[in-house]
Amino acid sequence: MYKHLVVAVDGSATSLNALQHACSLAEMSNAKITLVHVANPSEYMAMAPEFMHHASYEEAAVAQGNEVLDFAEKAVQEAGLSDVVKHLLVANKGARDMAQELVDYADEQGAELLVLGTHGRSGLMHLLMGSFAETVMRQSHLPLLVIRSQKDEDE
Structure with missing residues (x-):
């Protein structure tokens, strides 16, 4: 069974659901969990400056992360x-x-399983926003456990 799980967290309900699954797996196999958040300062550039309580976008992303x-x-x-x-x-x-960044970190840490949530977007939303989970899947050679959002989380 797995001895080291890397779990990507972003603060969403879907991410928390994936974390709960990872905790169950870790408990069954007495595994270590590494929580990883990938902060992206560019996501904060769309905010109006008056909403920024930090000196820089990177500082805001790191604080929230x-x-x-x-x-x-x-x-x-x-x-x-x-x-x-x-x-x-x-x-x-x-x-x-x-x-x-996530895949490289998991590899460097010797993870045996990478766990993350996905919103399961399709159609136009998938085209516009892409799929982080799909991108991870294409870049990782590690086993990947992807937990879809529950129906009420999508609404």
């Missing part, structure tokens, strides 16, 4: 697991760069 990781860590601890590590990655380009 750390909040996501802290919340996820608490969820893992509440599930009764103690072997958990948090790691924040910063990717400045786009979804492909973010996915590659």
Whole structure:
């Protein structure tokens, strides 16, 4: 069974659902969980400057990423697991760069399974927004557990 799971978290309900699945797997196999958030400062550039409470876009992305990781860590601890590590990655380009950062980090850490959630977009939304999970799948040689959002999470 798996001894080291890397779980991508982004603060969404879908991400939390994937984390819960990862916790169940980790509990069954006594595995270590590494929580990873990939911060993307360019996502903050669309915000109006008056909403920025940080000196830079990267600072805002890192601050929010750390909040996501802290919340996820608490969820893992509440599930009764103690072997958990948090790691924040910063990717400045786009979804492909973010996915590659995640895959490279999981490889470097010797992960045996990569876990992430997906919103399961299709049609026009998939064309416009792409699929982070699909991009990870294309770039990773690791086993990948992708948890789709529940129906009410899509609405």
